[in-house]
Amino acid sequence: MRKAFHEELDRVAEMLVEMTHLASSAMGRATTALLDADIQLADSVIAADAEIDARRSELDLMSFDLLARQQPVATDLRVIVTSMRMSSDIERMGDLARHVAKVARLRYPLSAVPPELRSTILQMGRVAEGIVEKAGSVIAARDVVAAQQIERDDDAMDDLHRELFARVTDGSWPHGTEAAVDITLLGRYYERFADHAVSVGHRVIWLVTGEFDPASEASHEDAEDGSPALR
Amino acid sequence: MRKAFHEELDRVAEMLVEMTHLASSAMGRATTALLDADIQLADSVIAADAEIDARRSELDLMSFDLLARQQPVATDLRVIVTSMRMSSDIERMGDLARHVAKVARLRYPLSAVPPELRSTILQMGRVAEGIVEKAGSVIAARDVVAAQQIERDDDAMDDLHRELFARVTDGSWPHGTEAAVDITLLGRYYERFADHAVSVGHRVIWLVTGEFDPASEASHEDAEDGSPALR
Incomplete structure (x- = not known):
């Protein structure tokens, strides 16, 4: 019984890791679609988001069912509660990749x-792909040290985001308002994508250490705190 | 024992409702700060967000503790799982109000x-205040009909958001790029605020009916789907 339970918990972690691969692929392809103006690729990203959503629903049903059937405590309970939160983060990352693809479209x-700005966006796409892959490794290995490193990758994203805003708002932007709106939203999508990876890192730290750090989410939110703070 | 447990569950619901009041007040005051260029008011919104974050942490600890101690099943389990998700939605609404206040600042x-655009932003602020108050009533009364009405309020927000974008991108925007960036982000903050209220509504529907609708979150996400789709 307990063996089957722990196999189910392992399966939950596997499914989360698979979701991170899907989100990474989605953001990588969305970035390419954006830079190459490739509408087929953009459409494929938009269509593929349903798969991430479906995985999330499946995972949440499985987690709820495990709570009800197994009445877990301690670490097992933390695994399930954390998984439900991480599935939400990763599903949201998929949405943000789809938003990028929709701008391309x-x-x-x-x-x-x-x-x-192509080089900056390309780098943002690469940081995004890398950060969610790292989040997947952190989930798979319950690696607290790597979880903490995710914040540094997020700092790199914040720097790129700041650079993007500086270009748009330095007073010499020659591309008109519509392009400024596009870049503003794109910057926000990449930034939020990385934020959700940071959030996954925090959740793994809590899972492993049991230390509930009420400030972690809020203080991170302060750091990323919307684009105005970045300007 | 069960009586004490149900009193604790009632307390969880009360705390969620209190959080909706705080989020409503925050967005109302942020909107006033924005329109009146009132920096003291903006600062008070920014400072008050810590209170919403603290409530969320308290609520999540309480929910986790209830899961561990009471081993709930069926509706009681749904109440706790849903509460953890709703606390996350409402905490995020507080963040978005703070983002608005930061633009004012x-x-x-x-x-x-x-x-x-003052009239449009004023209306967005009012819809935001109203939608989160409605979400609070829906939580308090477990009112499925009112939960479904939240989507209509969100439609009103989407219309206002669309109007905002049309003004910024219609080719005759006279206020420069920086103002366009501000309005783009503000529109996104108000829109996301309303989305989280819709999400609360969906969660209450699941809580009451037990119907897990995997499409609800995703399809709503399709409807709001970032600003590009609105343009």
């Missing part, structure tokens, strides 16, 4: 990204 | 909102 056959 | 002594 909206501007087709043009690219929404002006030439001088 | 950033532009002081000017207002970030051009004269011709």
